[in-house]
Amino acid sequence: MGLWTRHHLLLLLLSLLVCTCFSDPSDELCLTHLSESLLDPTKSLQNWTKTTFSNPCSGFTSYLQGATCNNGRIYKLSLSNLSLRGSISPFLANCTNLQALDLSSNALTGPIPPDLQYLVNLAVLNLSSNQLTGQIPPQLTLCAYLNVIDLHDNLLTGQIPQQLGILARLSAFDVSNNKLSGSIPTSLVNRSGNLPRFNATSFDGNKDLYGYPLPPLKNKGLSVMAIVGIGLGSGFASLVLSFTGVCIWLKVTEHKMALEEGKINHLMPDY
Numbered sequence: 001m002g003l004w005t006r007h008h009l010l011l012l013l014l015s016l017l018v019c020t021c022f023s024d025p026s027d028e029l030c031l032t033h034l035s036e037s038l039l040d041p042t043k044s045l046q047n048w049t050k051t052t053f054s055n056p057c058s059g060f061t062s063y064l065q066g067a068t069c070n071n072g073r074i075y076k077l078s079l080s081n082l083s084l085r086g087s088i089s090p091f092l093a094n095c096t097n098l099q100a101l102d103l104s105s106n107a108l109t110g111p112i113p114p115d116l117q118y119l120v121n122l123a124v125l126n127l128s129s130n131q132l133t134g135q136i137p138p139q140l141t142l143c144a145y146l147n148v149i150d151l152h153d154n155l156l157t158g159q160i161p162q163q164l165g166i167l168a169r170l171s172a173f174d175v176s177n178n179k180l181s182g183s184i185p186t187s188l189v190n191r192s193g194n195l196p197r198f199n200a201t202s203f204d205g206n207k208d209l210y211g212y213p214l215p216p217l218k219n220k221g222l223s224v225m226a227i228v229g230i231g232l233g234s235g236f237a238s239l240v241l242s243f244t245g246v247c248i249w250l251k252v253t254e255h256k257m258a259l260e261e262g263k264i265n266h267l268m269p270d271y
């Protein structure tokens with residue numbers, strides 16, 4: 001029994017040592033690159049310094065403001081409403097234990113890095129109220145635990161990736177007030193089983209987005225084209241029809257004439 005207790009004590013001591021003394025090199029990479037890509041004009045992130053990045057966690061507590069740790073790893077980053085500028089570093093992907101990323105209500109620019117796909121534990125992604133551009137990376141589908149995707153109030157373009165509908169745990173989805181276009185994926189609005197379906201509030205404020213639960217595509221330029229198309233099409237169709245009619249008539253008369261001729265030939269005596 002004594003031996004077991006000693007073993008347990010040793011193990012506990014060792015794990016404590018691992019938690020407090022040896023930080024994770026990929027977390028350090030992640031934080032270093034993130035702080036380089038973010039601009040902090042109001043000096044909100046006072047203690048985001050290089051020395052802290054090498055050891056951001058002490059077990060369950062973090063030395064970095066806005067960061068939360070779990071077992072010596074960064075598992076939550078909440079840097080909302082801090083007047084941050086700059087872009088989102090793709091190296092955020094190195095914080096592999098990250099479960100929640102909230103960079104909302106800042107002035108961040110540039111794209112949403114597709115590298116976020118490597119955050120396989122990510123459950124909450126809130127990048128709302130920034131000036132992010134580019135497309136919504138379809139690779140986000142690989143973050144199977146995503147519960148929340150909030151990207152409202154940005155400058156995102158392109159289509160909403162169809163694949164996002166397969167995220168089984170998705171319970172909050174907001175891409176309102178962007179510059180998205182195309183039809184809304186039915187996989188998000190008409191989901192199978194009892195998965196939550198997202199209504200118009202999730203999609204409002206995107207000029208070129210259409211389809212249920214928003215109104216269908218109605219483009220004046222296109223309807224004029226459609227009318228012209230229908231006109232030309234029916235004109236062509238009637239032309240083909242009358243041509244075929246004439247052809248048939250000619251064939252019939254030819255046949256009749258041939259018959260008549262045959263009759264005449266038949267009546268003619270042979271010499």
Ligand SMILES: *[C@@H]1O[C@H](CO)[C@@H](O)[C@H](O)[C@H]1NC(C)=O
Pocket residue numbers: 047052062063064065
């Ligand atoms: C950094 O700031 C946070 C909150 O502002 C504080 O809890 C933490 O102790 C600070 N860390 C250091 C190393 O100063």
Ligand SMILES: *[C@@H]1O[C@H](CO)[C@@H](O)[C@H](O)[C@H]1NC(C)=O
Pocket residue numbers: 081
């Ligand atoms: C954002 O921060 C400013 C101060 O920097 C504060 O006045 C405002 O209420 C905050 N907004 C939210 C939504 O927390």
Ligand SMILES: *[C@@H]1O[C@H](CO)[C@@H](O)[C@H](O)[C@H]1NC(C)=O
Pocket residue numbers: 026029090091092093094115118
């Ligand atoms: C860190 O992230 C970058 C960008 O995704 C990737 O290229 C690199 O391989 C990662 N490094 C480690 C050690 O995970």
Ligand SMILES: *[C@@H]1O[C@H](CO)[C@@H](O)[C@H](O)[C@H]1NC(C)=O
Pocket residue numbers: 080104105126128148150172
């Ligand atoms: C995302 O952040 C904004 C601003 O901080 C907040 O109002 C919103 O509720 C968050 N989204 C979700 C789905 O929690």
Ligand SMILES: *[C@@H]1O[C@H](CO)[C@@H](O)[C@H](O)[C@H]1NC(C)=O
Pocket residue numbers: 186190192212
């Ligand atoms: C939505 O799904 C239901 C069945 O769950 C189906 O009957 C309906 O046609 C679907 N609507 C659209 C617009 O796909």
Ligand SMILES: *[C@@H]1O[C@H](CO)[C@@H](O)[C@H](O)[C@H]1NC(C)=O
Pocket residue numbers: 199200201
């Ligand atoms: C959309 O759904 C949300 C809950 O997810 C609800 O609060 C809101 O009232 C709904 N809006 C409409 C227009 O149905």
